[in-house]
Structures are given as C-alpha cells and as structure tokens.
Amino acid sequence: MLRSLAAGLVFTGSGQSPFVEPAWMWSGAVTATSATVLAAFTERLGATPPLLVSTSRDLAGGRQLQGRVTPAPSRSRADRVVVEYRLEGLEPGTEYFAGIEPASGTRLRLRTFGRGPFSFTVAFASCAGGTRPVPMSHVSNSGVFDAIGALDPHLFIHMGDLHYYNINGAARYPDVLLKRFRRGLDRVLSQEHQALFYRRTPIAYVWDDHDYGPDDADSRSSTRDAARRYYGVDVPHYPLPLAPLNDGPIAQAFEVGRVRFLMTDMRSERLPPAGEMLGARQKAWLHAELERAAADRVPLVAWVNPVPWITADGDADGWGRYAAERREIGERITALGLGRRLVMLSGDAHMLAFDDGRHNANGGFVVAQAAPLDRFVRRKGGPYSHEPPQQKNGQFATLQVEDTGTRLTATLQGYRYVGNGKAAPVRETRLRLECTDDRCALTT
Numbered sequence: 001m002l003r004s005l006a007a008g009l010v011f012t013g014s015g016q017s018p019f020v021e022p023a024w025m026w027s028g029a030v031t032a033t034s035a036t037v038l039a040a041f042t043e044r045l046g047a048t049p050p051l052l053v054s055t056s057r058d059l060a061g062g063r064q065l066q067g068r069v070t071p072a073p074s075r076s077r078a079d080r081v082v083v084e085y086r087l088e089g090l091e092p093g094t095e096y097f098a099g100i101e102p103a104s105g106t107r108l109r110l111r112t113f114g115r116g117p118f119s120f121t122v123a124f125a126s127c128a129g130g131t132r133p134v135p136m137s138h139v140s141n142s143g144v145f146d147a148i149g150a151l152d153p154h155l156f157i158h159m160g161d162l163h164y165y166n167i168n169g170a171a172r173y174p175d176v177l178l179k180r181f182r183r184g185l186d187r188v189l190s191q192e193h194q195a196l197f198y199r200r201t202p203i204a205y206v207w208d209d210h211d212y213g214p215d216d217a218d219s220r221s222s223t224r225d226a227a228r229r230y231y232g233v234d235v236p237h238y239p240l241p242l243a244p245l246n247d248g249p250i251a252q253a254f255e256v257g258r259v260r261f262l263m264t265d266m267r268s269e270r271l272p273p274a275g276e277m278l279g280a281r282q283k284a285w286l287h288a289e290l291e292r293a294a295a296d297r298v299p300l301v302a303w304v305n306p307v308p309w310i311t312a313d314g315d316a317d318g319w320g321r322y323a324a325e326r327r328e329i330g331e332r333i334t335a336l337g338l339g340r341r342l343v344m345l346s347g348d349a350h351m352l353a354f355d356d357g358r359h360n361a362n363g364g365f366v367v368a369q370a371a372p373l374d375r376f377v378r379r380k381g382g383p384y385s386h387e388p389p390q391q392k393n394g395q396f397a398t399l400q401v402e403d404t405g406t407r408l409t410a411t412l413q414g415y416r417y418v419g420n421g422k423a424a425p426v427r428e429t430r431l432r433l434e435c436t437d438d439r440c441a442l443t444t
C-alpha cells in the first residue's frame, strides 16, 4: 500500500480506487441514544465521505451516515474541512465503532450511556502542555492519555488547557485567529497518544485560559469571538444554550445516568473590573440549572468549574477575586439543599487534591482538583482535606458511579501516571459518597 503523505492521508491501494482517511476524529455529545463524531479531512473532497457506524469493530453491517460540512471559515483556501456526523437512534448502553474506510483499520469507538439508573466512570483533568522533550512545550504526547484510556471511562471531561499555545492576535483579523485555534487543535489531535485516546473516549471539553487566549485571558481578549466560532465547529459538544450561533459562553448541561453535569465557561464572560466570573447571563443560567436539578430531585450534581473554588477572598487565583459572586452561588446551593449532593470538578491548579467540604465556606460541598495531565506542578488555593504529600506530573481523577436506582454511590479517586501507559491510584485522594433520597453521606 502506498502512503501519500504529501496529499495528507490519502491511501492508495494498488489497483484500487484511492480512499480518504480523516486527519483526526473525536466524539462527544453522547447520550443514551445519540452522539456526535467530528472528522477533519485535509483533502479537498468532491463529496464528504460517509461514516460507517456499527456495533462490530470491522464495521460489518454498519449503516452509512452522511455528514454535514461546516462552512470554511474564510474565503481564502481552507486547509482542511471538518465534517460533523450526528449519530441518532442508537441503542442505550451499547458500544459502537465508526470509521470511514473499513480496510484502513482506523476506528473511532464510543459507548452510549444507559437510560435511567446507570453505573459509569467519568475521568477528568486539565492542563496538557508537555514537559518533554523541551520544558514548556505547547502540546503533550504523554502516555498519561493511554493510562486514562486503560481505565476505560465512558467520558473524559477535559477542564481546559488542552494546549498551551496562548493564542493571541488582532481582533480585526478574525480568520487569522480562527486559523490559529484550528492549527492548535490539529497539533493536539496529531499527537499519537492523544489521537488514540480521543478516538476511544468521548469528551466533554471546556477551555481555560491557555487554550482560549493568552495567559489569564478573559472576556476582553481579542480571541473571544474566534474561540467561540472555532469551538462550535471543531469541538464535539452538548447543546450550547447560551451560544446558539457560537456567539456566547460555552456552558453546557448533560446527564449521565441519573447524575446531572453542569459545565461552565470561566473565561469568555469573565470581567475582573466588575468582579464577574460567569457574567450575568451565564450566572442566571447556572442558577436556573441548579433549581432544575433540585426540583427534579437529581441524586447527584457534578459542577464542572475549571478554576479553583477554595481560595481566600481577594486571592489572585481561581474565585478569589470574585468572592461576592462565589458567596451568592454558594448560598443558592445551600438554600436549594444541594450542598450535600453536589461535587465540584476543577482543574487549573496543577495539583491533585480533594476537599470533603470542610474547607468550603461557600456551599460546603465536595471539591475535587485534578491536574496536571502533563505540565509542571503548581499548587493553588486550599487547604484541602485530602492531599498527597507530593504533587507530580501526570495526574487526573475519576468519578465512578454505581447506581441501583435507589442508592447511588459515587467514588472520587485521584490517579498518577507511573509510565508504560499505566496509572496508579493516589491513596490520599479518595472520597466516597452514598446518595439516597435527597442527600449524600461521606463514607470511608
């Protein structure tokens, strides 16, 4: 078989017609019956190739799915196209394989969630910059991604710093910025370990600063509009209630079994002079979602809040400078009776640390910090009730849920990469919650 690299992943079998392979594929927006697969093609295609979707790895008997091409960002020649495939009518709790060309062996794999009570594992972490071969490199090719994949989570929640390109530039050239975002993503998804991981594990991803704009970027960043446009097109995501036209914060709500996940965008609405972290619209949305979760008597809420919650008032890190907004949200959580059935998943701080709620003065709920995937160590906030004596590179955590329908057990467990594609549990970071009726109790 001839591999034509210059043409960008077009394979030509001898005597056969050429077939096209995607430069990358990843998936998200998984529910019990649906999912989204995005594939990038570097070729100029006459027609978009259909995706074959099957319950068997060889794609035998698979159904053909036509994709939707996202319009090129500019009038200039697009260097690649992203095709969106919407998978609907899937069976709950089922493993699916997808690919363009059965003979190539390149597969995407995902599992739909179960309907109703469902036992599952979600992995979560942030900060994948890469410390090798050069310190402070922008993108990671760490084996930590193999280690997370080996635990086989149903979903990976990436809480930001997907890379460290610190994209910047003049807002008056939006297409240039858009191209920079797309190039950053292309580089992430061309790292062998990440490419394989994202082809076997669906994601729910929200940016932090280094993958949204420059260091500590906020709503005033010149990159804001481009980041939102790029995210809407190139990143598989759940519906964006505040950004129907890729024009707002990327907050999302979704369910895995009976657990309700709320994911907030801590960058693109943030306005430090006004002391606003979420912005008025997103804060109202969060309050409404918390009220809905309380009204629905959801047994467990997981708030994906990428930046540290437990920081001193006025502290430069995390929520410290947004203390009034933090207090307001914490009080709302308490008033709704959610303090004992909410866990917060956070990144940004390059550390692994859990708090059982005792140091959380704003809501009293459990907080789990999990990072860095591949970056130097840096503590932020605290104190935390559960913290290892040393922080290391290659850290992440899992939320493992076992649900009988009347009793839901949630275990938070920190992990650290130990090499050879394997991770070991970090003893100090383990918390277990048993949830029945309207509250969860911590168990040892």
Ligand SMILES: [Fe+2]
Residues within 6 Å of the ligand: 126, 127, 128, 161, 348, 350, 375
């Ligand atoms: Fe980071």
